[in-house]
Amino acid sequence: MPKSxxxxxxxxxxxxxxIITKVAGRVLDPAIARCRDAPPSPVGTMWRRFEQSLDxxxxxxxxxx
Numbered sequence: 001m002p003k004s005x006x007x008x009x010x011x012x013x014x015x016x017x018x019i020i021t022k023v024a025g026r027v028l029d030p031a032i033a034r035c036r037d038a039p040p041s042p043v044g045t046m047w048r049r050f051e052q053s054l055d056x057x058x059x060x061x062x063x064x065x
Contacts, residue, residue, distance in 0.1 A: 009017075035047040 032047065035044045038044045
C-alpha cells in the first residue's frame with residue numbers, strides 16, 4: 001500500500017508463512033530443546049553461545065523480550 005506502513009499479504013506469502021511456522025513448531029523447536037538439555041556437546045555448546053550472544057544483542061538494543 002503506497003505511502004503507508006501497511007502491506008498486503010499475498011496468497012503465496014501466506015503459504016510460506018504457514019510452512020515456516022509448521023517447520024519451526026515440528027522440527028526446529030524440538031531440535032533446539034534437545035540441544036539445550038543435552039549433555040555437553042559441540043552443537044550444544046555452540047547453541048548456548050549463540051543464545052548468549054543473541055541475548056546480549058537484544059539487551060543492547062533495548063528490545064523487550
